[in-house]
Each structure stands twice: as structure tokens, then as C-alpha cells.
Amino acid sequence: MVHALAGVDLECRAGELVVVLGASGSGKSTLLNLLGGLDTPTSGSLFYRGWDLAGADEAGLTRYRREAVGFVFQFYNLIPSLTARENVALITEIASDPMSPEEALHMVGLGARMDHFPAQLSGGEQQRVAIARAIAKRPAVLMCDEPTGALDVSTGKTVLEAIERINRELGTLTLIITHNSVMAEMADRVLTLSDGHITGEKHNRTRAAASTLVW
Amino acid sequence: MSLLDLKLIRDLRALKSQAAAVAIVMACGLAMMIMTRSLIVSLETTRDAYYRDNHFAQIFARLKRAPNSVAAQIAAIPGVATVQTGIALSVTLDLPGVIEPATGLIQSLPEQGELTLNRLHLRAGRILVGRESTGEILVGEAFAQANQLQPGDEMAAVLYGRRQRFRIAGIVLSPEFIFEAPPGASLPNNKTYGVFWMPYKELARASNLDGAFNQLSLRLVPGASEPAVIEALDHILRPYGGRGAYGRTSHPSHTRLRDEISILNGLSIGFPLVFLSVAAFMTNAVMSRQITLQREQIAILKAFGFSNGEIGRHYLKFSIVIVASGTALGVLGGVFLGERLVELYHIFFRFPELKFQLASSVVVLAVLVSSIAAIIGVAGSVRAAVRLAPAEAMRPEPPSSYRPALVERLGLGRLFTVTFRMALRNIERRPVRASLTVGALALATGILVVPNAFRDGIGHVLDYQWDLIQRQTVMVSLIEPSPARALADFKALPGVILAEPLRGAAVELRAGNQFRRLSITGLPAQAELYRVLDSMGRQITLPPEGIVISKKLAEVLGVKIGETLLVRGLEGKRVEFSVPVTGLSEDFAGTAAYMEIGALNRHLGEGDRINAAYLTVGAGQWNEFLQAMKASPRAGSVVVKNKIRQGFRETTAQSIGLLQQIYLTFAAVVAFGIVYNSARISLSERQRELATLRVIGFTRGEVASVLVGELVMLTLIALPCGLLIGSGFARVILMTVNTEFVRLPLILTAQNYAFAVLVVSAASVVSALLACRRLDQLDLVGVLKARD
Known part of the structure; x- marks a missing residue:
């Protein structure tokens, strides 16, 4: 049996921005799946505000994702048949205390392109729509999986700025999973994963602004 | 075995349930075609041999x-x-x-x-x-x-x-x-x-x-x-x-046998074509999806030097396998149903031996027809596949572009939920596919309307004939025309409440070059027990001078109300006289001509005579009446209405019952196949989208409703179209039965429609549920990692 993750002991706090670094095969994705409620661990315990996620069933995980988690993916995963506004509205229709789609899109600087379909938006704009979709329900946790992986540097920066702003203004616990070590500078805390273990943990005394990052 | 063939086998294994759905729909069409064509051959050869051998x-x-x-x-x-x-x-x-x-x-x-x-x-x-x-x-x-x-x-x-x-x-x-x-x-x-x-x-x-x-x-x-x-x-x-x-x-x-064969002839062409076109459409849908999924594989094959011909043949083999299994199933099904239908035909048509003969030419024809259907179905996608330049095919397909649907452009968008809008836009983005799906579902609905329309038509004819026109308990015919006082003898029988006379006379009715031989029925001007009705169901009073004939007979003779018919007696004194047509009656079996009994007797010149009497008999004295009747020397034949009616009911129930089962099964198969296939293709095309919805917190049910929402909408459009199509089918088929001997009215009831809607909806729901089970197998994480 191969353990994708073993002996991981981790606690994240509200408002924190955590960057998880690791090469491919290090266990990053497994960690994201567990924290994002896409999977349950074979052993050990996992709690979200006292809610036992390790023992949750399919419906329980869905509820956790629906109520508490916002996802941002590497390839945006927008619904091509819906406009930017509607992609966000998809979430606001099922969430209990959402902001309006317009407000969410303004937060990521897309107030002017709300009625465009994904095929009419650039990669960076699509990713910002994805962020707006993730935060519109005011999630407690924002999971970003290689959010700039498909983007060039300058577009990537605007996306990171959006994430940074959400974290700061909404106080959302934000986890960015990436293999790009430059992003570590914008984090409160940096975790390094290799071979399924947390091999490094570093607290930044000051967070670098996303706009200053260079890679 | 070549490696491409090995790939074919493995791809087919992955596609098995969809390929099976296509093959089964195709098999239904073929089975119906083989069943009816073989039945025609069986009936014709058996009849001809019987006629020849028994002179x-x-x-x-x-x-x-x-x-x-x-x-x-x-x-x-x-x-x-x-x-x-x-x-x-x-x-x-x-x-x-x-x-x-x-x-x-x-x-x-x-x-x-x-x-x-x-x-x-x-x-x-x-x-x-x-x-x-x-x-x-x-x-x-x-x-x-x-x-x-x-x-x-x-x-x-x-x-x-x-x-x-x-x-x-x-x-x-x-x-x-x-x-x-x-x-x-x-x-x-x-x-x-x-x-x-x-x-x-x-x-x-x-x-x-x-x-x-x-x-x-x-x-x-x-x-x-x-x-x-x-x-x-x-x-x-x-x-x-x-x-x-x-x-x-x-x-x-x-x-009667000839009419039956001509009905079979109609069925052997129309319905199989419907099924085969649906199968062609399904093949096309499955194959174009398959080819889209295999864009990169095609590019690699081409990059390795496989020719367009080889790749084209490889994908054509998919449809060949489907056609081959569809044909095998269709032949088996056709033989099975044909044999059962032959047993049913034995109730109607008595031959020394009526064996089901599989007409081999029909099988060849069937293979040909379904191959053509499948090749038409697959040709477009295969052409697209081989046209693809390798470098282009290696790149993923460009993102699909959408636009607001028509209803939204009209400003009604705000009325709908976001997921509803998704469905609308998806439908509008592929209008051809959507209309073919609607068409196929509509056909399935329509197919169901036909047998029930037949049943209701026959029921209407029986009710019309036995409740509205003939209201007697029994009809007693006399051995030969007798003086009118014979009626008094019948009135005197135990239990007889009402007795009315009937005078029948074999005649030739002529209008110009057209003539027909039949019996004129002479009745009291306003008979209670045998009422001549017009097309509005009102009783026609028989005039003191003039003749009332069936609408169909007027059509055959080419006469209108007010025109004159030449009547030539075929028995007795063989009189000849002219009478004006004063009314047209509505009836469904055979053709008829009516005159007031006194007027008819006057023209025939044999005095006041009757050949039969219509009687109402009180239920209390029924047995005594029958005993007296059996002993009556004058009675040539006694026809008890309810007995005949019940006999008709049983025979109709048997024959329509089997046809109904067959049509029901086939329609359900088409509806099932279409919805299942559409749902599977939609699942394959949109799995990334659906997985995304799952990840961001949609429940399984919500995602399923996104997946089937589109199909529900298409089904809702298809159902009323199907009812229209079915009514059209029924009308056309009933027209082929509209002969001088038998006519069936087109009776379309709410129950008939409700039944068709119910069956198609049920088949759609079951197949959609089956397809939705695949949602559980969505690889949420994998789908998110991969680009389209």
C-alpha cells in the first residue's frame, strides 16, 4: 500500500493565507482533496470547526463543499454555456448567505465584462471569474489549485492580487497549492510537502504584495 | 488481427451499452419489416398454393x-x-x-x-x-x-x-x-x-x-x-x-384476405423506415462523439502514416458491427413475432397450413436498408475525421462558444434559473441534434397512438352499429319473403315487446356507367329498432318516394343528393325504376341503400312483403322466446345482437392486443434508446462541467437535473409533436382501410394520448435514471486536473 500522505499534522486558522509547495507526486493534490472535502482519509482525523470530515459520507462532504469551501482550479472550469455573471450566479443560487454576482465580479475587477461568455474572455479573466464564483458564497475556506498554472506572468499576477484581496478583505482562510516557490512570499505560512510528509513549515513575518512577485 | 481491429474491439467494449441501444432500435425496425414482409409472403404463397391445389x-x-x-x-x-x-x-x-x-x-x-x-x-x-x-x-x-x-x-x-x-x-x-x-x-x-x-x-x-x-x-x-x-x-x-x-x-x-395483405404492405414500409431513420441518427450521434473523443488518436494514427482510407474504414467498421448485431437481433425478433402473428392470423384466416416463411429476399433487403441507414449515419463524422490535418487534430478542440438563447434575446431570460438557461443554450447550440432527438421521441410517441386509434375506431364502429343504428335484441330473417302479417306472428312470441319489419331486395343500382349490386333495405319511415343515421348522428326519416344511400356508396357511384339512381331488381319480377337520392347515411361496414318499406314494396310489385323482423325481447322471457324461436318454421336465421357483439369484442381484443404489445415494446425501445444515448453523449461531452458542479457543492441530484434538464425539455417538446404525428399515422393507415367493405373512423381519445405520453415518459425516465447512475462514477479530481 502506498501512502499519498502520512503523519501530516496541520492546523489552519481563519484569515490565514497558506501556500503549499511541492513537486509533482509530493502529495499536494491529496492534501487539497482532503481539505476541500473531495475525499476522506483512510486513517486519522480531520475536523472543520468541530465538524468531523474524516467520517463524513458523500452527502456530508457535498454539504461541506457547498457551505464552506470555494474552489479555484488550474483550468478555470467555467461552464461555457453561462456568462461570467451566470457562472457566479450558479453558486449564489444554492448558497445560504451569498453576495451578489455583481459584487463578487467587482471584487475581482471584472465589473465591465459580466455578460461575456467564457469563450469571449482571456485566460486571466476566466480565472478571475472562477475566483468570483468561489468567493461569492463567502466561503470560510478558499482552495486554489495551481491558480496561475495556465497563465503568463502578468496575468498570473492579477489573479494572485485578486486572491490576496479576498483573503484580506473577507478574512477567508486561503490555501494556494502550487509548485511555484515564488508565491511563498505572499503567504502567512508556507508548507513544503515531499513524499507525503510536511518537510518544512515557515512563517513569513511580513507578506509580500502579490504585485511585487516576479517569476 | 490487425491492431486497428483490436482497437475496434476495445472501443466497442467501452461503448457497448450505447452500441446496444442503437442495435436494438435498428433491430426493432428490421424485426417489424421482416415480420410483415414475411407474413405477406407467407399469406400469399400459402393462399396461392391453396387456391391452386383445391381448385x-x-x-x-x-x-x-x-x-x-x-x-x-x-x-x-x-x-x-x-x-x-x-x-x-x-x-x-x-x-x-x-x-x-x-x-x-x-x-x-x-x-x-x-x-x-x-x-x-x-x-x-x-x-x-x-x-x-x-x-x-x-x-x-x-x-x-x-x-x-x-x-x-x-x-x-x-x-x-x-x-x-x-x-x-x-x-x-x-x-x-x-x-x-x-x-x-x-x-x-x-x-x-x-x-x-x-x-x-x-x-x-x-x-x-x-x-x-x-x-x-x-x-x-x-x-x-x-x-x-x-x-x-x-x-x-x-x-x-x-x-x-x-x-x-x-x-x-x-x-378480406386481400385487404389484410394491403394493410400489412403499408405497415411493412412505413414503420420500419421510422425505426431505421432513428437508428441512423443514433449511429451518427454515437460516432461523432466517438470521433471527437478520439481526435488525438486519429492524429497520431495519421502521423504514423495510416491512410485516410484505413482510418475511414476503421470507423465504418463500428457501424458494420452495429448493423450486423442489429440485423441478427432483428431477424430473430422478426421470426419470433412473425410466428406469433401467424398463430393470430389462424383465428382469422383458415388455411390447411399457414407456416411462417422467412422471406430470405427480405433479409437481404433488410441488411441493405439498415447498412445504408448506418452508413448515412456515420458517413458525416467519418468524413470529418479523415479530413482532420494531424497537427490540428493534436490540439484540443477550441472552446465551445455560446450565446443567449432565443427566449433570452426576447428578454425573458430573467424568468429562468441559471441551470435552465444552460439547458436552453445547449439545445440552441446544436439545433440539428436537438431536432433529431425531438423527432425520434415524437416518432416513438406517435407509434403508440396508432394501435389504440385502431381499437377505439373499432369500438366506435361497434357502438355505432349496435347502439345507435340497430337497437333490436334479435333479428329474425324469414326463409323467403312473406306477407306482412308474418310480423304479427313474431309480435305474438313470448317476451316480444316491439317488432318492426324489414324488406330486403337484391338490386343493381346504376348511375351512368357506375353500378353496384346490393340489397335495398326497406324499413318503416321512422323505425325505432333500425335507425338510418346521417353523419351528424341524426335519424333520417325515409321519404315516401326516394332512396337513402351510404356516403361511401354515393362516392362510388358518383351521385349527390337530388340526383337519380336507376334501380334494377335482380329477383322476383325484375322491375326497373328510378328514384331520387334524398339522403346520405353514415355507416362503416359495407354499403347500404334504404327505402321506406311501403315505397319499396310498391316498386317491387309483389304486394306487402317482409323478409325479416327486428325484435326487442324482454330479458325476463328470453329463454322462452329462444325456445319458441328455434321451433319456429318460418325463421331462416336468428341473429342475437349481444352475442355477435361479444364475439367481435373478443376477436378484436385478441388481434389488437398483440399488435399493441408489439408497438408498445418498440416505441418504448425507441424512447429508451434515444434518451439513454442522448444522456450518455451529453454526459461524455459535459463530464468536466458536471464534475465542476459537483466539486463546487452541487448535490448529485442537482447535477443530474442539469444533465437531464435538457432531455426533459426536448421530451416535453416531442410529446405534443408525437401526438400530432401519431394522429397523422393513424389517419393515413385508416385511409388504407377505407374500402367499400370496411371503414374505420378516426377516433382519438384523451386516454389514447395519455397512454402514449405515459409510456414514452416512463421509458425516458428509466433510461435517464440509468444514465445518471454514471454520474457517481465521475472522477471529480481527475476531471478537474485535465484540460478538455
């Missing part, structure tokens, strides 16, 4: 009475090969243990040897030959089976007013009675109507026809002119009360 006559005639010597005169008509004369008599039967009387036709066997024309086929017991035997009788198989009669059993018949007992010598079949029913009937009623044969001497003695005949059959030499012989024959028989000779095209049993 079925070509010309038939009935007359009042002619001495046997006239036969020689007839034989001398140029073109006549064989003449057979004999006696035919209507009888009322008295069966042991059966209270209601049955009626039948009894015919004579020759004095020497066996019949030369219309030879009997012995089923059980023995045949009666020559002068031998007294008190023995041969019985037609349909009647014998319906009444559980066996050789050796006894039965009584009232022959020409005299009650006689007979022992059954044998059970037989006759090519004259493949359809064993009274002339003009569209459905048999074997419990109450039968055909019989007995030696000439006995029958002649009983009917005072010794040395004479009242019916004859002819066979012609090859190349002889049938109309010329009929004309010469009519000329000879005129002095003997000839009622007009006719050929096979007017022979009741022959025409």
Missing part, C-alpha cells in the same frame, strides 16, 4: 333456382373450363347446451365423387362422398373449434323451416372460406356463424331444389376474359333469378 373457382353466382340442365349451357360459354353447380342455403343451428341460435351457410356436395371446384380439405373425421350417408354433415373448422364440435357429435339445424338432426362426419376447410364469416363482415364470429356441407340429395329435398341448383362456380381457361364470361353468365341466369355473377375481386373471403 378455387374464379367466378361465382347465386340464383333463385335453375334446372341442372342449364349447367351444360354455361359450360358452353367461351372461356369456361369447369362448371360446378350446387345448392347453398342459410340455416339456423341448434347446438347442444347453447341457448342462443347460431346461423350458417350450408352447401351441397356433388352426387358423384368429390367437389371439382372449391375442394374441401379434411381436418378430422371423414369426407362425405356421393350419395352415401343420411343425416351426416361436414363442418367448417373455425365454427367447429369455437363450439368444440368433433366428428361424431350431433347438432340440429332448421333447414328451410324444418328442424333436422345431423351427425358431424368430418371437420373441413374450404378455399372459399379462408375467412369464415358472413359476407361483408370484417371480423369473424366463429361461435355464431359457420359453414357446412352435406350431400346434394338431402339438401335438395329439404329445400325443394331437387334436380336444380341455386349457386355455381366456374373456372376459366387461361386467357379467357372474366368480364365477358360474367356477362354471358348473367344473361343465361337472368330467367332463373340470377343475382349477378362476380369474380374473385368481389368474393368476400378473397377480398
